[in-house]
Amino acid sequence: MAELRWLADEMVGRLGRYLRFLGYDTEYVRGLEDGEIARRARAEGRVLLTRDRSLAAQVPGALLLASPDLEDQLRAVRAAHPALRLDIAFERCSLCNGPLRPWHPAAGVPLPEELPRERVEAGLAVYACDRCGHRYWEGSHTARIRERLEKVAAGATP
Ligand SMILES: [Zn+2]
Numbered sequence: 421m422a423e424l425r426w427l428a429d430e431m432v433g434r435l436g437r438y439l440r441f442l443g444y445d446t447e448y449v450r451g452l453e454d455g456e457i458a459r460r461a462r463a464e465g466r467v468l469l470t471r472d473r474s475l476a477a478q479v480p481g482a483l484l485l486a487s488p489d490l491e492d493q494l495r496a497v498r499a500a501h502p503a504l505r506l507d508i509a510f511e512r513c514s515l516c517n518g519p520l521r522p523w524h525p526a527a528g529v530p531l532p533e534e535l536p537r538e539r540v541e542a543g544l545a546v547y548a549c550d551r552c553g554h555r556y557w558e559g560s561h562t563a564r565i566r567e568r569l570e571k572v573a574a575g576a577t578p
Contacts, residue, residue: 424501427466429457432485435469435493441565443509446517454478469497494572506573508566510547510556518551 426446428436439446447466449457458478461468468475468482476484483500485493498504510520523546525531531540535555540546547556556562 427461429470431471440512440514443511513549518549520547523548
């Protein structure tokens with residue numbers, strides 16, 4: 421089965437970022453006409469995620485999200501696509517959807533300031549975006565995301 425790919429409109433941008441944390445190829449569109457959004461979703465074979473009923477009606481397989489709540493939205497996506505993985509995968513940049521690759525500090529070059537030096541020296545896995553260069557690693561931020569994903573997986577209400 422082909423890997424799911426998504427197109428999030430501007431009303432569900434946060435959901436789109438979470439799908440990127442899960443490792444899914446997720447485009448995010450802003451400021452486009454409905455017809456153009458629908459055309460892109462169809463042309464690129466992406467599942468459209470939207471809260472706009474009339475837009476959803478223009479794209480076969482689009483997912484109309486009733487709730488503004490992120491966890492409800494993730495549950496709705498999973499209900500429609502039970503194969504959805506609910507764990508962080510360091511494969512997609514949450515900012516630009518670029519592919520992530522393992523990153524290693526270069527010898528003799530100062531470590532970028534945002535990285536936790538001691539943990540990197542102890543072998544922490546770091547990933548960098550091919551497109552924008554943003555770096556990712558396991559930390560308090562991923563712990564918060566994972567906690568939220570576990571709640572979604574358990575079906576608990578917030
Ligand atoms: Zn990026």
